[in-house]
Amino acid sequence: MNAGVPFWAEVVVAALLVLSGGFVVISAVGFVRLRDFFVRMHPPALAYTFGSWCVTLASIVYFSTLESRLVLHPWLIVIMLSITLPVTTLLLARVALFRRRVAGIAETPPSLTRGPRKELPEEATSRLSPRKP
Secondary structure, eight states: OOTTSOHHHHHHHHHHHHHHHHHHHHHHHHHHHOOSHHHHTHHHHHHHHHHHHHHHHHHHHHHHHHHTSOOOTTHHHHHHHHHHHHHHHHHHHHHHHHHHHHHTOTTOOOOSSOSOOOOOOHHHHGGGOOOOO
16 A cells, blocks of 8 residues: 555545446457447447546546645546547548448448549459458
């Protein structure tokens, strides 16, 4: 036990870190069990968000009790993740949707724009064929 941190703070920090690990395990199970890419994107994104919030709160509790003052530096991590994670997820979804359209998969929704369709070379589209379940 650390002399500068009370026992209750260590228990709270440990619980938050274990909860964060639980979110990651649930995310991994969901990632493996779900078949479609678009459905598979959600568990890691949600678990990453919840897990990072738990780790950030654990850091705030630990360092605030250690220094006997409110420490809010870890909020910068969550703020940056809250900005970048949705953007990254959106870009991955758009790329996957574009690749499905180019591959000609039947269940893919059509493009919302009416511009000319750009085709990829044949060697690029052969790698985009749908997987067999």
